[in-house]
Amino acid sequence: MTHSKLIFETDRLTVRQLLDDDFEAFHEMQSDDIVMRYTTGKGLDEVENRRQLKSCIECYSHSHNDFRVWAIVRKVDQQFIGTCAIVSGEQYPEIGYRFLRKYFGAGYGQEICNGLIHYGINDLKLSHLTAYADTRNIASVKILDKSPLMFVQEIPNDQGAIDYVYRWCR
Template sequence: MIFETERLIVRKLILNDVNSFHEMQSNPNVMRFADGEIKIFDEHSKEVSDLIQKYTFENNDFWIYAIERKLDSKFMGTLALVKDGIDDEIGYRFLEKYWNHGYGFEICGATIEYSRQTGIKKLVGYVVDENIASVKILERLNFKVVKRMISETIQLPETKYELEL
C-alpha cells in the first residue's frame, strides 16, 4: 500500500489488474479527455506489465498506481504521479461505474497530503476544459490556473493548474 483514504487504497499495480485496467482504458467516455486512444487487450496487458516493471527502476519518475475500493478490494482506477519536465504532475482515472461518488475529490485530496509528506513542493494538473468534474475538483482543492492551451493529443482547450504545497 502506498497510502489510503477513508474509502480507498492506493497500491502498486499487479498483473491481476489487467482486465479492469483494459475495461477502463477501452471505454471511450473515460478516454475522451485523455488521449482518446482505445487499444486492444494485448496492448493493455503489455502496458500494465511495463508499468509494474517501472517500480523497480532506480530513478523512476513515472508512477502509475492502482486505486482500490476498501469495501470490496475492487480495482477502480489509476493514480498517476509523474514528472512533467520539472513539474510533478497528478492524474487520475476511474472506471465509469465509479464516477459521481466523490472518489476523484477524495483521491486528489489524499494525494496532496501524500505529496507533502514525500517532499514534493508543487503539483500540477492538466485538465481538458470540457471535463467539468475534474475542473471543479482542482479548483475546490485550491489549484490555480497557470496556463491555457490546446491539448496536443486530442486538440481540445486544456488548462494547466498548479498547487504550491
C-alpha cells in the first residue's frame, strides 16, 4: 500500500491523507444509503465516488487548500473505517465525519470529533469551528452535544429537515 501523510492520531485512530488504494472502502461507505441519508439523501454511484476521491486527493497539492478531507484508519489493523474533514464553511471552518456502517456504535464518532476539534484549534490555529447535525441523526447530535462545541441554532437543511448548528470560538 502507498503511504500518505499522517494528519493526527487519537487513542485508537489514525487520520491520514486519502489514497487511491482507499477506493473500495470509500465507495462502500459513500454508496450506502444508510450512511448517506442525512447528507445526500442516498448513496452515490461508482463514477461519482471516483470523482470525489480524486478531487479530495488533488486538494492536498494546493498550497492554500481549505477543503481538507482525510481517511480515518484503525491503529490496530490499519483498516479504513471512514473519512473526516475540516472544510471551508459558509461563515467558519466546518468539521465533519462519516463512517462505514459496520463501524457505527463503536465510539469512533466521539473520538474523531474531539480529535478534529483539537487538531483545528491547536495545529491549524483556527479561531472558529462549526458543525452541523441533522436533527434526525441522533448519533451525531449526541456526539456534538458531548463535544467542546456549543449548540447555537437550528436551521433548515437541503434535505427538507432541520440541522442543529454547533460552534466553537476562541
